Amino acid sequence: MEELRQIRLRLKPKTVAYLEEFADDKRFGHLGQVIDHIAEEHKQLANEKWDMQFLTRSISAQVSCHIEELINGQVSAELERIRLAANRSDRHGQILTELLQALMQTEGIEDIMTTDQFKPTFLETAERIVQGRIEHQKQKKDTLTVERG
Secondary structure (H helix, E strand, O other), rough: OOOOOOOOOOOOHHHHHHHHHHHHHOOOOHHHHHHHHHHHHHHHHHHHHHHHHHHHHHHHHHHHHHHHHHHHHHHHHHHHHHHHHHHHHHHHHHHHHHHHHHHHHHHHOOOOOOOOOOOOOOHHHHHHHHHHHHHHHHHHHHHHHHHHH
């Protein structure tokens, strides 16, 4: 049996009344047993509260990590597609520049007339066709995204 220590306490009358009522309900012999019981319950509740907070933080961290992995995976895939498309566009632009430079050199063209000065019909046709292709591809992509979504 644990060693008991005697102390003097000053308590409010309503606290004493509550402790006496508690002692009667739980069939404790004296108020010391009641205070020991309440202290043990308090300690147990504090531990359970700490365990729940730890569990909540742990689950929250795991969920956050999982969500971050999913988002990073999706963003990485989309960024990879964008990077590849940009590389293709850059490569095509460089090829066209080289071809145009070679053609101008072969033809002996020293200077050009800009589209601000004159926009030929074939350029307007080409712009319209390319714009139509881009819109069609976007519509196909949007339709696939909705079907997968």
